[in-house]
Amino acid sequence: MTIHANTALIGADWCRNVRLALEDGRIRRIETGVSAAPDDVCVGVLLPALANLHSHSFQRAMAGMTETRGAGRDSFWTWRNLMYRFLGQLTPDHVEAIAALVFMEMQEAGYAAVGEFHYVHHRRDGTPYAAPAELSARIFAAADQTGIGLTHLPVLYTYGGVRQEALRGGQLRFANESDAYLRLVEDCRALARAAFKDTRVGIAPHSLRATTPTDMAAVLRATPDGPVHIHIAEQRAEVKAVEKALGARPVAWLLDNVDVTDRWCLIHATHMTDAETRALAQSGAVAGLCPITEANLGDGIFNGATYLEAGGAFGVGSDSNVRISLGEELRLLEYSQRLRDRARNVLVRDGASVGTTLYTGAAKGGAQALDRQAGQIGEGMLADLVAIDRTHPALCALQDHQLLDGLVFAAPDGLVSDTWSAGRHMVRAGRHVARDAILSRYKTAIADLVNLL
Numbered sequence: 156m157t158i159h160a161n162t163a164l165i166g167a168d169w170c171r172n173v174r175l176a177l178e179d180g181r182i183r184r185i186e187t188g189v190s191a192a193p194d195d196v197c198v199g200v201l202l203p204a205l206a207n208l209h210s211h212s213f214q215r216a217m218a219g220m221t222e223t224r225g226a227g228r229d230s231f232w233t234w235r236n237l238m239y240r241f242l243g244q245l246t247p248d249h250v251e252a253i254a255a256l257v258f259m260e261m262q263e264a265g266y267a268a269v270g271e272f273h274y275v276h277h278r279r280d281g282t283p284y285a286a287p288a289e290l291s292a293r294i295f296a297a298a299d300q301t302g303i304g305l306t307h308l309p310v311l312y313t314y315g316g317v318r319q320e321a322l323r324g325g326q327l328r329f330a331n332e333s334d335a336y337l338r339l340v341e342d343c344r345a346l347a348r349a350a351f352k353d354t355r356v357g358i359a360p361h362s363l364r365a366t367t368p369t370d371m372a373a374v375l376r377a378t379p380d381g382p383v384h385i386h387i388a389e390q391r392a393e394v395k396a397v398e399k400a401l402g403a404r405p406v407a408w409l410l411d412n413v414d415v416t417d418r419w420c421l422i423h424a425t426h427m428t429d430a431e432t433r434a435l436a437q438s439g440a441v442a443g444l445c446p447i448t449e450a451n452l453g454d455g456i457f458n459g460a461t462y463l464e465a466g467g468a469f470g471v472g473s474d475s476n477v478r479i480s481l482g483e484e485l486r487l488l489e490y491s492q493r494l495r496d497r498a499r500n501v502l503v504r505d506g507a508s509v510g511t512t513l514y515t516g517a518a519k520g521g522a523q524a525l526d527r528q529a530g531q532i533g534e535g536m537l538a539d540l541v542a543i544d545r546t547h548p549a550l551c552a553l554q555d556h557q558l559l560d561g562l563v564f565a566a567p568d569g570l571v572s573d574t575w576s577a578g579r580h581m582v583r584a585g586r587h588v589a590r591d592a593i594l595s596r597y598k599t600a601i602a603d604l605v606n607l608l
């Protein structure tokens with residue numbers, strides 16, 4: 156397939172009249188200053204598509220169900236109670252249908268790939284399925300239907316708290332000891348071998364709450380390569396509990412006790428001192444930020460100015476999937492900093508564009524976190540690409556170097572015309588090619604699920 160773009164962001168440069176030849180999921184050749192050939196797919200603005208580095212797809216089906224205030228002060232922990240009740244009813248068919256809808260919505264929003272942080276493994280009563288990786292297989296099936304690039308992150312979840320409390324209720328579906336977990340990872344690798352070539356499997360100790368230093372070390376020893384994701388410091392109560400049990404704050408503890416390198420992605424590095432922030436930036440790990448969910452759950456504000464000043468790698472994820480909007484994710488990342496600091500254009504150096512810095516930074520960091528050779532347009536890179544309609548009133552007055560500011564701060568959702576995931580052309584004229592079938596399966600599944608709640 157060959158794409159012709161009026162404008163394309165190639166590396167850090169805006170180029171005109173660009174042709175990209177795709178082959179075997181990758182960008183084989185780039186020409187600039189050339190006109191379109193008859194069979195080219197012609198687009199307006201071509202950008203590297205982001206990887207959505209953190210998703211729990213099933214939570215999409217709860218969106219809008221947790222916005223009524225309960226008695227007293229509502230919090231992350233009351234949200235989690237409903238989440239547990241909800242997943243008490245989920246069947247494998249529900250998991251697959253919801254994931255397919257979510258992945259489709261991500262591609263229509265301009266994401267080419269997803270890191271699915273997958274922690275529901277067992278039956279509703281907590282016993283394993285006949286095939287222990289049954290629910291992971293459903294995530295792979297959803298990725299196959301949508302064509303999205305999948306980095307599957309099966310989760311190690313053993314305890315109900317940092318003092319090795321037993322799992323209860325809804326948590327029983329997550330439970331694995333480290334040996335059973337490593338077998339599950341092997342099963343997932345087998346699933347990946349039968350999937351698209353760009354599919355990856357990583358590991359994900361859920362959090363310092365849900366595993367122990369010994370178990371985490373065992374799992375890391377057995378898995379020397381590939382992505383490692385962890386929820387690190389989302390909630391203040393969590394920071395306090397970890398500090399009390401392990402003698403250090405979560406980010407500090409992890410950096411001091413584990414070899415945190417560029418294969419790591421720390422999700423919700425929300426609560427960090429300045430020293431932790433600089434140390435994380437220097438580790439080469441990716442900070443996995445989920446601004447919409449972190450706002451929705453009242454988590455707190457990322458120490459962003461210090462982190463970016465220290466050259467830290469970052470990417471974004473839609474996490475709870477309460478809303479899937481790439482522009483809003485990046486906008487909220489910057490706006491939360493402005494509101495806290497009572498300042499403008501916080502996350503950039505003097506003279507730099509916020510939209511460009513955040514978009515290109517998140518493209519690189521997301522690709523790193525999901526182990527995809529992507530994140531910018533270049534020969535040999537995976538063809539994770541998105542095309543934008545610049546004739547929309549929100550963009551039509553802007554020069555090339557202002558386009559990403561327009562996209563992040565001014566544009567509505569829905570300006571994505573095309574998305575390619577490793578060369579698979581899944582969104583055309585703004586619609587996923589399998590939209591009708593995926594939507595209809597989702598509606599059947601959700602009607603069934605809501606009846607059970």
Ligand code: ZN
Nearest residue numbers: 211272386474
């Ligand atoms: Zn999460």
